[in-house]
Amino acid sequence: MAATTASYPGKEYLLAQAKDLIKFINASPSPFHAVDTVRNMLKAAKFEKLSEREDWSGKLKPNGRYYFTRNESTIVAFAVGGKYKPGNGVSIVAAHTDSPCLKVKPISKKSKEKYLQVGVQLYGGGIWHTWFDRDLGVAGRVVVKKKDGGFGHHLIRIDEPILRIPTLAIHLDRGTSNNFTFNNETQLLPILATASKVLNGNDLTKAKDYSNNIDPPHHPVFIERLASELGVKPESIGDFELCLYDVHPSVLGGIANEFIFSSRLDNLCMSYCAVEGFLASLGSSTRCPLSDEEGIRMISLFDNEEIGSRSAYGADSALMEYMLRRIHADGKPAAFEESVAKSFLVSADMAHAVHPNYSDKHEANHRPYLHKGTVIKFDANQRYATTAVTSALLKEVARIENVPLQEFVVRNDTSCGSTIGPLLSSRLGLRTIDIGNPQLSMHSIRETAGSDDVGHAVTLLKCFFERFTELDAQLSID
The missing domain is CATH 2.30.250.10 (Aminopeptidase i, Domain 2)
Incomplete structure (x- = not known):
């Protein structure tokens, strides 16, 4: 795989991303508001609205940018590569809009x-x-x-x-x-x-x-x-x-502005990082402009993850399958099935940072820290969908771009949470990795995250979109 590394963005960039996340969360007190906030970001980036009630035949064009919503609480956006052909892969980052x-x-x-x-x-x-x-x-x-x-x-x-x-x-x-x-x-x-x-x-x-x-x-x-x-x-x-x-707004905190104190960090933080990384990958300065892309880049932000995703607009619905089939409907027979085998899903949901007062709750070798980068989540029982192959690909993205990563498994004497990764992986057969930024006080009305980690995740996801097609072509593992 590629051997060159890139210089990592500086402190000003990291702080700017943290401040933009705060604005995003403060504008999004409900899943409906979160979707509306994302919709406005997409409109500003010249995305065209689609309706699931209409025929998409002939509508989707190379270099096109599209989005649609379901129930006004789930939103999907995708950009079609200039060199895309039906059956090519889709690089997806999925997160969720709801919080307890x-x-x-x-x-x-x-x-x-x-x-x-x-x-x-x-x-x-x-x-x-x-x-x-x-x-x-x-x-x-x-x-x-x-x-x-x-x-x-x-x-x-x-x-x-x-x-x-x-x-x-x-x-x-x-x-x-x-x-x-x-x-x-x-x-x-x-x-x-x-x-x-x-x-x-x-x-x-x-x-x-x-x-x-x-x-x-x-x-x-x-x-x-x-x-x-x-x-x-x-x-x-x-x-x-x-x-x-x-109603108390999200704020920067700590003596060096190193913390974000906020409601709904789980999972508006990763929703923001998904959108921001996705849009950044489509910018004029990107390493792989959309005109040179052979695949499709996509974000999917689902509602109802916190209650199991079993709704008409949750990740355990047929939404993703139906949408991918419609994208490939104008192609050859079995274009959908061929594309799924070439596609890759990043399931982005917040992770547990080690707590200084409860450090024994973490396995000794897997203690994620604030400011040390996004966390790859593993579980042998498939509560997370990460595999050695999916982990290796994302680690290579991070290595090339000099982006920090951490790893997490839960202790054997502690129960493990889950997210939308295993649901989408099993429903569609997608190669999947589960990741998330580290945080404290998950599911509290006021949660805590590291301000630097927002920029870490945005950069990681931007580079994933830019590098996926190139790196996937170098993998010889089915």
């Missing part, structure tokens, strides 16, 4: 002890005690009835602390400082308001109902606030999907 959170229940109206409360569902495996005493807003999408009888999709974000889950005073439970336990249904319940302040002393049942139900499913004051944010009438709101989120 609390979601508003379909019937959320609750009242107790003269407080108005909002019923919530647990989404994913969050560290739920970190949600207490945080300033919580809501974000997501609202379906609004139009005057002509149709329905429209609207993003909404109330970036104010309208909700809060207060802890119990230590005087009323002396053991709470040593053993903080709570019931997820009855005690992880946010407060919206006091009844007297909202209703001016009127009985709760006299509040206006915008749902035409005998017993309204949501507090009318909550519906009114949603309608006010959207500039519509309360009665025009058909339904909604809303996430609670910490």
